[in-house]
Amino acid sequence: MPIVTALYLLYLAAPIALLAIGSVGQSWTNSLLPSGLTAGWYGQLWADASFRRAFTVSLTVCAATCAVTALIGVPLAYAIYGASRRGVRAAARVLFLLPVAAPPLVLGFGFILVFSSDSLPFLGSGWLLVAGHVVSTLPYLMQTLVSDMRHLDLVTLETAAESLGAGFRQRLVGIVIPSLRQSLSSGLIMVAALSIGEFQMSNLIAGFLSRPYPVVLLQAFYGATGFACAGTMLLLLLAVLSALASASAGRGLPSSKGTPS
Amino acid sequence: MSGSPILRLLLAVPGLALLILFFLLPLGAVAWQALAGDAIQRVFAQGDLLAALGNSLLLGLEAGLASVVLGVAVALHLARLPPGRRALLQVVIALPLTFSGLIVAYGFILLLGRAGFATLLLAELGADPAAIAAFLYDRPGLVLAYSYFLTPRVILTLLPVFANFDHRQTEAAESMGASRLRALIDILAPQVAPTVLASFALVTAVAFGAYGTALALVGTQINILPLRLYSLIADAGADFPLAAALSVLLLAVCSFLMAVAEIAAARSEADHHVRT
Amino acid sequence: MSVVVDSLAFRYPAAGAGLDGVSLDVVPGEFCAVIGPSGCGKSTLLKLIAGFLSPAAGQIRIAGTDMTGVPTRLRNLGIVFQNYALFPHMTALENVAYPLKLRGVGRAERLRRAGQALERTRLSGLADRHPRQLSGGQQQRVALARALVFAPGALLLDEPLSALDAAHRAAMRDEIRAVQREHGIATLHVTHDQEEALSIADKVAVMRDGALLQLASPQELYDRPADRFVAGFVGHANLFDGTVRGPDLVETAIGPLACATGGQPAGTSVTLLARPEAVRTDPPDDAVNRFAGTLVRDRFLGSLRRYDLAVPGGTILGETLSRADIRSVQIPPECLRILPA
Numbered sequence: 117m118p119i120v121t122a123l124y125l126l127y128l129a130a131p132i133a134l135l136a137i138g139s140v141g142q143s144w145t146n147s148l149l150p151s152g153l154t155a156g157w158y159g160q161l162w163a164d165a166s167f168r169r170a171f172t173v174s175l176t177v178c179a180a181t182c183a184v185t186a187l188i189g190v191p192l193a194y195a196i197y198g199a200s201r202r203g204v205r206a207a208a209r210v211l212f213l214l215p216v217a218a219p220p221l222v223l224g225f226g227f228i229l230v231f232s233s234d235s236l237p238f239l240g241s242g243w244l245l246v247a248g249h250v251v252s253t254l255p256y257l258m259q260t261l262v263s264d265m266r267h268l269d270l271v272t273l274e275t276a277a278e279s280l281g282a283g284f285r286q287r288l289v290g291i292v293i294p295s296l297r298q299s300l301s302s303g304l305i306m307v308a309a310l311s312i313g314e315f316q317m318s319n320l321i322a323g324f325l326s327r328p329y330p331v332v333l334l335q336a337f338y339g340a341t342g343f344a345c346a347g348t349m350l351l352l353l354l355a356v357l358s359a360l361a362s363a364s365a366g367r368g369l370p371s372s373k374g375t376p377s
Numbered sequence: 378m379s380g381s382p383i384l385r386l387l388l389a390v391p392g393l394a395l396l397i398l399f400f401l402l403p404l405g406a407v408a409w410q411a412l413a414g415d416a417i418q419r420v421f422a423q424g425d426l427l428a429a430l431g432n433s434l435l436l437g438l439e440a441g442l443a444s445v446v447l448g449v450a451v452a453l454h455l456a457r458l459p460p461g462r463r464a465l466l467q468v469v470i471a472l473p474l475t476f477s478g479l480i481v482a483y484g485f486i487l488l489l490g491r492a493g494f495a496t497l498l499l500a501e502l503g504a505d506p507a508a509i510a511a512f513l514y515d516r517p518g519l520v521l522a523y524s525y526f527l528t529p530r531v532i533l534t535l536l537p538v539f540a541n542f543d544h545r546q547t548e549a550a551e552s553m554g555a556s557r558l559r560a561l562i563d564i565l566a567p568q569v570a571p572t573v574l575a576s577f578a579l580v581t582a583v584a585f586g587a588y589g590t591a592l593a594l595v596g597t598q599i600n601i602l603p604l605r606l607y608s609l610i611a612d613a614g615a616d617f618p619l620a621a622a623l624s625v626l627l628l629a630v631c632s633f634l635m636a637v638a639e640i641a642a643a644r645s646e647a648d649h650h651v652r653t
Numbered sequence: 654m655s656v657v658v659d660s661l662a663f664r665y666p667a668a669g670a671g672l673d674g675v676s677l678d679v680v681p682g683e684f685c686a687v688i689g690p691s692g693c694g695k696s697t698l699l700k701l702i703a704g705f706l707s708p709a710a711g712q713i714r715i716a717g718t719d720m721t722g723v724p725t726r727l728r729n730l731g732i733v734f735q736n737y738a739l740f741p742h743m744t745a746l747e748n749v750a751y752p753l754k755l756r757g758v759g760r761a762e763r764l765r766r767a768g769q770a771l772e773r774t775r776l777s778g779l780a781d782r783h784p785r786q787l788s789g790g791q792q793q794r795v796a797l798a799r800a801l802v803f804a805p806g807a808l809l810l811d812e813p814l815s816a817l818d819a820a821h822r823a824a825m826r827d828e829i830r831a832v833q834r835e836h837g838i839a840t841l842h843v844t845h846d847q848e849e850a851l852s853i854a855d856k857v858a859v860m861r862d863g864a865l866l867q868l869a870s871p872q873e874l875y876d877r878p879a880d881r882f883v884a885g886f887v888g889h890a891n892l893f894d895g896t897v898r899g900p901d902l903v904e905t906a907i908g909p910l911a912c913a914t915g916g917q918p919a920g921t922s923v924t925l926l927a928r929p930e931a932v933r934t935d936p937p938d939d940a941v942n943r944f945a946g947t948l949v950r951d952r953f954l955g956s957l958r959r960y961d962l963a964v965p966g967g968t969i970l971g972e973t974l975s976r977a978d979i980r981s982v983q984i985p986p987e988c989l990r991i992l993p994a
Contacts, residue, residue, distance in 0.1 A: 120450040121466075128473065128525070131484020134494055138487055146492045192392030195385045209639065211396075216579060217635040218404060219586030221603055222624040225610050226403025229410060229617070251399045254392070284384070306475065313477030316589045320610060330477050334593055337483060348483045355475045363468045545738035548705055551725040552732040553752035553803065563751070567742045 135352060138345030150342070157346035167347065169325075170332035177242065177328055178311040181249040182304050185257050188250070190300065193261035194292065197270065212259045215252055223252065224320035231321075240323025248317050253307040260306070264299035302365040309358035313351060404628070410621030417622045426605065430626065433585055433602040436516055437634075440523040441581030445573060447524060448531025455532070456539035463540070471533060473526045478589030485522045485594065489513040514595045522590050527580040534576040538569055538645070571645035578638035582631040602627060654716035654729075654806035655680045656702065656839050661711035663697055672697050673863045674711065679807070679839040684830065686842045686854035688886070694863040695843045699811055702841065704728050716806050731800030731838075735812040737792045739784040745771060745795045746780035752803040770798040774832070790821045797829065801836055808833065810842040814849060826853050847887050851875065859883050881924045881992050889959070891927040891970050891984075894994060896920060901986070906966040911941045912989035922994040929959065931988035932971035934979050942989075944969060945981040 139157055141150020161167055196208045210217075227248060232239040270292065277291045293300075315330040322331055330351060336344045411417060420426050451470075455463050473481070488495050491510040500506045512518055542565060550560035588603035597608050602623060609620040657678040664671035672694045679685040687695045700706045702713055704725035713720040720728060739748050749770050753763035771777050774794040784792055793813060800808060813829065814822045830853050833840050844850055850857050851871040859866045859874065859882075867879040878884035881892050895905035897917045903910050903925055910925060917923065936943050946964035962969045962982055971982055 118454060120447075121454045124447060124451050124528070125466075125469070128470070130495075131481065131488050131525070134487035135480070135484050146497075148494060148497050188392045188395055191388035195389035195392075198385050213635045213639065214400065216582050216586070217628070217632045218400075219588075219603065219627060219631060221586065221588050221606060221610075222407060222627055223400070223403055225606070225620060225624050226405075226407045227399075228610065229406040229621070230403050247395070247399045251396060254395075309475035313475060313480075315477050315479055316587065319589070320607075330479055333479055337479075337486075337593060341487075344483060345487070348480050351477055352480050355477070355480070356472060359472050359475045360468065363471070543736070543738060545734045545736065546740055548703075548725070549732060549734055549738040550740075550751070550755075552703060552728070552730055553799075554726045554729075554755040556726060559755070564740055 132352065135345050135348050138341055139349040141342055141345075144341045154342070157340075157342040160343055161346050161350065166332055167329070167336075170327055170329045171350075173242070173326055174312055174329040177245055177249060178308050180246045181253060181311045182308050184246065184250050185254055185307050186300065186304055189254055189257045189261060189303075190293075190296070192254075193258050193265065196258070197262050197265040208258070208262065212255050214255050220252060220314075220317035221320070224248070224317040227317075227321045239321060240326065242323075242326045245318060245322055245326060245328070248321055249311045249314055252314070252317060253310045256310065257303040257307050260299050260303035261296060264296060268295055270295065298365060302362045305358050305362035305365060309355050309362065312354050312358070407621050407624045407628075410618055411625040414618045416616075416618035417625070419619060420622045420626065425600065426602075426623070429600045429602045429605045432516065432600055434630070436519055436523075436601055437581040437585035439516070440520045440527060440584040441577050443520055444524045444527035444531050444580050445577045448528045448535060448576070449573060451528070452532045452535040452539050455536055456542070463536075467533070467536065470529050472529075474529050474533075476526060478526070478587065479593050481522050481525045482590045482593030485513060485518065485525075489518065489521075515599065518594065519591055519599070519601075522594060523584045523587070526590075527583060530580055530583070531576045534579070535569070535572060538572045542568070569645075571641040575638040575641035575645065578634045578641065582634035582638070585634070586627055586631045654839060655714075656807045656841060657712075657714040657717075658698070658702065659712040659714070661698070661701060661713065662709045663694075663701055663706060664709055665697075670694065670697070671863050672701070672708075675860070675863075675865045676711075677858050677865065677868050679841055681839050682834075682837040684833055684840045684842065684853060684855045685858060686844060686850035686856075687858045687860060688844055688847050688850045689860035690886070691845060692862075693860040695845075695860050696811065697863075698860070699809055699841065699843045703730060703732055703809055729806045730809055731803070731805035731807070732809045733793075733796045733800050733811065733813045736816055737784075737796035737813075739792055739795060739799075741784050744781050744783055745776060745787065745791075748784070748795055749799045749802050752799065756803060767798075767802060770802045771795070774798050774828075789817050790825060793817065793825055794828070797832060801832065801838070804836075805838070808836075808838050808840040810840065810844075812844055813842075814844070814846070822849070829853065851887065857887075859886060861886075875928075877990070878926065878992065881926070881994075884924075884926045884990075884992060889929050889970060889972075891925075891929065891932070892992075893925040893927075893967070894922070895925060896922055903991075907944060907964050907969070908966065910984065910989060911986045912991065913986065915991060917991065924992040924994050926990040926992055927984045927988055929970045929972040930957075931985060932969060932973075933983045933985065934971065934973050934975055935977070935981060936983035940983045941986060942984040943981055944983075948979050 138144055138150060140153055140155065142152025142154045144150035196204060199205070227244065228239060230236060231244055238244045273291055273295065274287050277287045282290060313330060314328070315334070318328050319331050322328060333347045333351060336347045455466055458466070487493055489509060490496065490513060491506060493513070496506050496509045499509060546564050547560040550564050551557065555563060586603060588607050591599065591601060591604055592607065597604050606620055606623040606627065609615045609623065655678060659676050660674045661676070662672055662674055670692055675694070675698060677685065687698060689695050697706065701708050704720065704723065715728060715730070740751065743751065746764065746767050750763045750767035753766060758766070768777065768780060771780050774797065776791060776794055776798070779787060779791060784795070787795065796813070810829070814825055817825055826849060842850070842854065854871060856868060856870050857874050858868045861882055867874060867883050874883065874887050878887060884890045885892060893905040893907060893910065895903040895910065897914050897919050898904045898909065899919055901911055901914055903912060903914065903923060905925065912925060944962070944964040946962040946969070948960055949963045949968070950961040952959045957972050957974060958976065959970070959972050960979060962971060962979060969982055969984070973979070
């Protein structure tokens, strides 16, 4: 059995290792490994105006997505958690499943249909991109928050605070938000990671000047290997960093059942 | 309970408004487009689209099966590790979950493409590089690449179930005369089956609806439903009603699979509330 | 069939805990309880006998056969686990029928025999319930029926009562003993509850730090404990450290105590044991081993009263039926027992 795990880890590591090697290799055509060591591909990436702009777009969209998801997600999660009716709980389950049940491709197509009309001509705007990222990442944040609220037994904490004389606002500021700090930060970093890497929907709804990084990156795949590797490595590093940050921020959280991809 | 129902509704309003505007409305528009004309009939009249549906179903099931088999094997092993090492490996295994499909695609091109590392390595041993590349740029390659980000989902779903399984149950079965294998089949398997089925349905749905990795890996050459849909949408002035009909088909299959996953998950939750 | 444990040793790779040369035997029909504080090795002993662990040294013989290298499933032992380990996906009846299924008994026959086994434990009405629909006591009885239905050679009980509340525990204790008698089966019962062990077992093994301290009948364990640990662990005890000062006289912190020293030479360090029920209240003024003091704790327990009397140099724990005020007590010399210090 340990052999299966070892092989699996090799399967996970091999593509990443090759990307890393390729990104610092001078030339790599029809050889086992590249020849020559260079940082030139990263330099070229930095010098490329369209990549730089796309990177800025991605970071901006990511920051906006995190802000909106947090502002909307915390109250919504609190409302779902507080609701005792079965209907609300079932609706919440459906909400958690939406990103898989409705593939980004279909949702992106829906955006095209709705927002390229004359009455709602928003297709191609950065804000629509943010909206797309928000609806596709919101369920993951909700799931993290709601399961943490259940795990913490927030009702009991709040009842205790109420018995000590805390009003609604005091409970919100003094109890609810602080106790969710861990899951909120872990969930938001996950949202950031998903937003940075999002391709399937952005590819359909982003305007030419608001193309985020992954969409531009796809073009590079048809060019020089080293350049494509460097471009991919950048995305990979961002994803790994945020995954590690999310894991350390969420230490001690109950592992949520459905995890994003 | 904290807060009145009205207050709670107020808290939910921004989120609900957002979901209605940017989720229900777009999907509604898709459904409207699809159902307004005869697009759905046209899908079923077009042989290559039906073939795409078939290919996609096969791809989804193969990728789902591969990830579940691999995931079960790894999760069974991880569940037996001490918690510290298990937590560490869990973080490593969760990494691909946040990877863009593009990373996976390019990584596999480097590994198994025409001039890939493994391709050339195998060529040294006498394999035909063209055959290996043909393998990567077809369904088997997609199964391999999809499993890269599907297997972690399976592992992370199953691990808590395997790790929290009360091993005294299998010990008890062994004390009554069951062999190790028999105990696993009689006692462990029926109890984890719903969760395994749920994760299978989930990853199959993900594989069925995804197009990013496939697009990066094979372009639009392979005949699967999401790529056909993508081509239709990307072509300016294309047949939007037909695209909408394909979307509805995609939605229907994914939603059906998610419903299967949900029912199975509900079963397993009911089964797991054993003792207080 | 008998269970014989011979100089058994085991060491956990990580922790220092383990087992050091433990020997004991249980004959058919005999009920042996193993007690000790947590970490004493009693559960390890059970796991070794069950075959979940392999000993580093020593031997386990079941029905005279050496069990070294024999897997659990071939040892033919009935085991009741701490949390019962009932199979949640099977009904009570299916749980009990499972060992028979493993033995190739046909469906009709095994359901009939499982049904009978449930009937004997007065559970026939609940045969179709799943474990989660049963109370703790009912789960316990299903687990017991399941462990006995295939007529195993011996019965191992791993803290079987610890998950029950106090009210059910005493009743279940008697029920286990009755079923065990009926089957006439050699039984090893691991528990941390000394009262449970004394009330149920034919003999009791006291363990500490991986070693067997004493193996004796409950009465002997209580009356003649091997050392001060056993004396303190089994029942309540007054333990006074002291030095032999002369024939039949021991100097302790609360003063000189007259008792039979059994010829120990003067200067030997010893521990004196006096059980609280032996302490007499309000003795005559000229009684030996008489101590005057003040009552510092007084607990009324219904059938008796347990009190702490503070005397110069220490405290004396006593039990009495009297409800009068207590100002002095006597520890009769014949009730004092000398233990090695």
